[in-house]
Amino acid sequence: MLAVVPPPVTVRVPAKVNLHLAVGNLRADGYHDMVTVFQALSLHDDVTVAIADDPGIEVLGEGADSVPTGPSNLAWKAVRALAEHVGRDPEEPKVRVVIRKNIPVAGGMAGGSADAAAALVGLASLWRLEIGRDELALLARKIGADVPFALYGGTALGTDRGDQIVPVLARHPFHWVIAFDKGGLSTPEVFTELDRLRADGNPPRVGAAEAVLEGLSSGDPRQLALLLGNDLQAAAVSLRPNLRRTLRAGVNAGALAGMVSGSGPTCAFLCSDADSAVRVAAELAGAGVCRTVRVAQGPMPGARVIATEEAP
Ligand code: ATP
Incomplete structure (x- = not known):
């Protein structure tokens, strides 16, 4: 019987702005405590994930030249983290990721974190996983402090390293x-x-x-x-x-x-x-x-x- 290859999945993910960003003193572990209020904006990256025999990352668009396409790309870290989490081989994920950037690179809008969140959501769909956003958020925190918010979007309060997320009521645009x-x-x-x-x-x-x-x-x-x-x-x-x-x-x-x-x-x-x-x-x-x-x-x-x- 022929195996059916699932079609590629494209995920849209927002940039963030911090409406409020309070940074505590430097902690002994090298981090700072933070209290922040995030808002997700209509400025976005689009990330496509597909099953492929030539795994890897391609980056197009705004600032693409300064984004790594190797294992340090945050979207690739997300691919490996999710593969490992669900018992697939993280060294051979057989996935191709194409990132179309609009979010400025190293701009303070968490573009790399957004791409990681998009890769998690895209792969969960591509691999037909029964996995909710809260479970993805646990993986997201390990990839980077701004990744969980990019999963939830909206407006949210972030505490600890900014990665403990509570949604905030903001009905108006x-x-x-x-x-x-x-x-x-x-x-x-x-x-x-x-x-x-x-x-x-x-x-x-x-x-x-x-x-x-x-x-x-x-x-x-x-x-x-x-x-x-x-x-x-x-x-x-x-x-x-x-x-x-x-x-x-x-x-x-x-x-x-x-x-x-x-x-x-x-x-x-x-x-x-x-x-x-x-x-x-x-x-x-x-x-x-x-x-x-x-x-x-x-x-x-x-x-x-x-x-x-x-x-x-
Ligand atoms: P933050 O607001 O979360 O501190 P930032 O918006 O200032 O982050 P990013 O665009 O996330 O910065 O990129 C920071 C660095 O991460 C870049 O210089 C780049 O080398 C690296 N990087 C890794 N993966 C990506 C990605 N998918 N997109 C952009 N940069 C990435």
Whole structure:
């Protein structure tokens, strides 16, 4: 009897922005405690997984040249982790992964983590596994702290390393403008810079997350704009002083507030509505302070199958 090869599966996965990112002091184990509020945005990568005799990874699109295609690719780590979890050979997974990137690489929007989450969801479908999101999230945490949120999407509170996820009520859509900088920033270097700034002085710290959660449930972008905060911003700006100009340009263009996204260098601007976001994006693009400008909306769902192509 001929074995039927299942058709390739394509998963769409969102970028994230941190509306609130509180970083604790350096712990003895080298990590920092974090309290963060994530929102998933309409800026996304698409990841296709297929059964193949020539296993491996191919990366196309935004920043593809700077993404590894070997075992260090986070999507490949996800393939191996899931293979091992379900008793398949992690060294010979017979899977081909194609990543179409729109999320800026090393941009502070968790693009690599998103691709890992997409690979988990795609493979669970391709291999017809009976596995729920909560079980996938346990694997996701081992791959990276931002991977679980990319599975769930929406708006969520993250604690511990940011990887213990609790969904947050945010019924209203928010409108964002995203400014990609030239090149990326290494997340560990940004944390090291924050530790250095804290050893030297007292950079401002964001307060508790409760106010942001109230701002979200109000649905009023003007209220939320006053409450956005990111402890990593001072460190990202210290490493990339040009970000000051980008942040100022977005607010001058009419955004309600601007902030560095995660560890940067991408900047995210909250706007009052969809029309305002389009106007801010056009003006920011003309200001020549960043590489690329995109309009986005949040919250969006987490990694989800968008297509299964029937094999020819
Ligand atoms: P975070 O916000 O989670 O700290 P980031 O958005 O700043 O991450 P990523 O785009 O996830 O950064 O990439 C960080 C590094 O991880 C890149 O420099 C790249 O070398 C590596 N990497 C591994 N897999 C991927 C992937 N699938 N996509 C992008 N980068 C990847």
